[in-house]
Amino acid sequence: MEKTILSVRNLCAGYKNYRILDGINLDIERGKIYSIIGPNGCGKTTLIRAMSRNLRPESGEVLLDGKDIFRTNTKLVAQKMAVLCQNDTSMSDITVKTLVEYGRYAHKKWWAGSDGDDKSIVEWAIERTxxxxxxxxxxxxxxxxxxQRARIAMAIAQKPEIMLLDEPTTYLDIAHQLEIMELVAALSREERITVVMVLHDMNHAARYSDKLVLVNNSKIHTIGTPNELIENGELENVFCVEAEILSDTEDNSPVFYAKRKKQ
Amino acid sequence: MEKTAFRETTSFKVIVLVVLAAAVVFAFILGNVVGTMDISVSDIVNTISGDHTGTNNKVIWNIRLPRMILAALVGINLALSGSILQGVMKNPLADPSIIGISSGAGLFGILILVVFPQWQNLVPIVAFAGAMLAAVIIYLLAWKGGIDPTRIVLSGVAVSELFGAGISAILVFYSDRVHGALTFMNGSLSSRSWGEVRTILPYTIAGLLLALIFADKLNILVLGDDTARGLGLNVELTRLGFTALAALLAASAVSVVGLLGFVGLIVPHSIRLILGNNYKIMFPATALLGAALVMLSDTFARTVLSPTEIPVGIVMAVLGVPFFLYLLRK
Known part of the structure; x- marks a missing residue:
């Protein structure tokens, strides 16, 4: 099996006349957790929308196991890739179980109902979350x-190899933020699901990710481990803040404490 | 595990479907029995089993039976069309008029009825063409690298206004000939027979089957475009296919009975309030309620001021709106 599961090649994308991403190249390694971080308006969400085939790029391609996701049957893509998007506007009154059952859509033929496998996977996804x-x-x-847990259950019912999440902890209080982060990390570790997510909280990103992808001004600024990015001062530059790097008393991992906006 | 509320159980849903089916049977029998001639239930049974000799049998076979069947089919088509459009457009107020079906059919139908009355028997075909033409124009206007429900609604309103102005212009210029046009505009089942049933039946069967088979696709589409795509749904194709289906269902109904409003709005909403938004249950339930409602309204329209007939569209509004408001306030 190839080491790279998802790869972005020379991607340019935007809305109408605004170019938001300009020549992005990114290789996602199988089994790892990636967090995309960057200031507001840098193109994080645009990047994950293009990677999840929700936004057609102006040029460049996104390859899932070497195949262009915009040229592959969308059902086949969904058998490998699950997406948790941010703007969930639906006021749906379906039950959690029904929602999770929709996670099996990509694995079903249109004329067939749920088989035993589908049922046990749905049950597993509900229990796992x-x-x-x-x-x-x-x-x-x-x-x-x-x-959010229900939507994660729906996503893992797809039995994906890779899961893309756009700001999964927005609007949640701190306990529920941690709950979601721990669930995602556990799923990645135990079910071997590759994770790419957009996060706002730098320290959550640092704590739960193998690699951080720092996006700024339509381009990828740096890709590196949390330690590398926090310690070399790039985060301070990109976010225009003065920060103190503390260290967690339990495991000595770096904590990024932004003190004030850079003048 | 939490106890499921009774309204959420399968048995409640089955009970509602059985009640609706019973209402359809009741409405069908009532529509055949009442009228200027008294007819018994056994007459109906005789006629359906092939006896067309007596006067009563003739009345049933040539007038009441096809009229009731047509009412049921029109009710099914409009109700299904409305419930599909509400999902596709993500707009609870969507009904066939919003994608220009009614205005397109209206303008073309009235053009024939008023300006070229000698071609009156072409009304169904021409109205159908007008409905589809309006739907295509609205789609072309709304297309901009993809279909956006808001743009469809906006261009639908614009095109409806334009076609509505056309209708008014015809009625003003030919004010001496508007009588036929008025019944068309208010929807009427008066003097319809087997020919109209044959026109609409294929659409009802195909529409019902397709809707039931692909109900889950619409359920997933309602979750939002990005979520649906993530689950593996071809969002553009699903939206286009369902819109075309809704257009065909509504256009075929309008072409045989004229502009019958409210059914596409009231029926799906009532079902949503009672049974929730799962299309797998909604589609059969809306079809049954649509059929029952139009049959009952037509029977009422035909008998209440007998021998004068009121256009069924007016009865629809008088009966339907208070019922809808009641459900909304409950």
């Missing part, structure tokens, strides 16, 4: 954290 007690609850009656 701790949603068993809530599985008959309607989506619109869930709290923010529960809803």
């Amino acid at each position: 701790g949603m068993t007690k809530l599985q008959n609850r309607k989506i619109n009656a869930l709290s923010g954290g529960e809803r």
Whole structure:
């Protein structure tokens, strides 16, 4: 099996006349956790939308196992890649279980119902995300954290090799943020799912990722391990802040504490 | 595990479907029995099993039976069309008028009825063509590297206004001939027979089958474009296919009975309030309620001021709107 699962080649993308990404190259290694970070408006969300085939690029390509995702049957892509997008506007009144069952859509033929495999995978996904007690609850009656877990259950029901998440912890309180981050990290570790996510919280990104992808001004500024990026001062430059690098008393991992905006 | 509320159980849904089916049967029998001639249920059974000799049998076979069947088919088509469009457009107020079906059919139908009355029997075909033409124009206007539901609604409103102005212009210029046009504009099942049933039946069968087979695609589309794509749905193709299906269903209905409003809005909404938004259950339920509602309304329209007939569209509005408001306030 190739080491690289998803690769972005010379990608340029944008909306209407604005070019937001300009010549992005990125190789995602199988089994690892990547966090895309960068200041507002740098193109993080645009990058993950292009990587998840939700935004057609102006030029360049996105290859999943060597195949262009914009030229592959979207169902075949969904059998390998699950996407958790940010703007979930649906006011759907379906139950958690039904939502998770939709995760099996890409693996079904249109004339066939759920087979035994589908049922056991749905059950597994619900249990794995701790949603068993809530599985008959309607989506619109869930709290923010529960809803996010339900959507993760839907994503892992796809049995993906790679999962893309756009700001999975936005609007959650700190306990639920950690809950989601730990769930994602555990899924990556135990189910061998490659993870690429857009995150706002630098320290969550540093704590849970193998690699950080720092995006700035339409380009990839640096790719590196959390230690490298925090210690070489690039984060301070890109975000225009003065920061103190503390160290976690438990495991000595670096903590990025932004003190003030750079003058 | 949390206990499921009774309204969420399969048994509740089955009960509702059975009640709706019973309502369809009741409406069908009622529509055949009542009228200026008294007819018994056994007459209906005789006629359907092939006895067309007596006067009663003739009345049933030539007038009431096809009319009730047509009412049911029109109800199914409009109700399905509305529930599809609400999902595809992500707009709870969407109904066939919003994608220009009604205005297109209206303008073309009235053009024939008023300006070229000698070609009156072409009304269904021409109205159908007008409906599809309007749908295509709206799609072309809304197309900009993809289909955006908001742009469809906006161009739908614009095209509807334009076609509506055309209708008004015809009615003003030919004010001496508007009578036929008025019943068309308000929707009427008066003096319709087997010919109209044959026109619409293929669309009802195909529409019902396709809707039921592909219901889950629409369920997934409703989750939002990005989520649906992530799950492996071809979003553009699904939206285009369902819109075309809704257009065909509504256009075929409008072409035989004229502009019958409210069904496409009231029926899907009532079902949503009772059964929720899962299209797998919604489609059969809306079809049944649509059929029952149009049959009952037409029977009422035909008998309440007998021998004068009120256009069924007016009854639809008078019966439907308060019911809808009641459900909304509940």
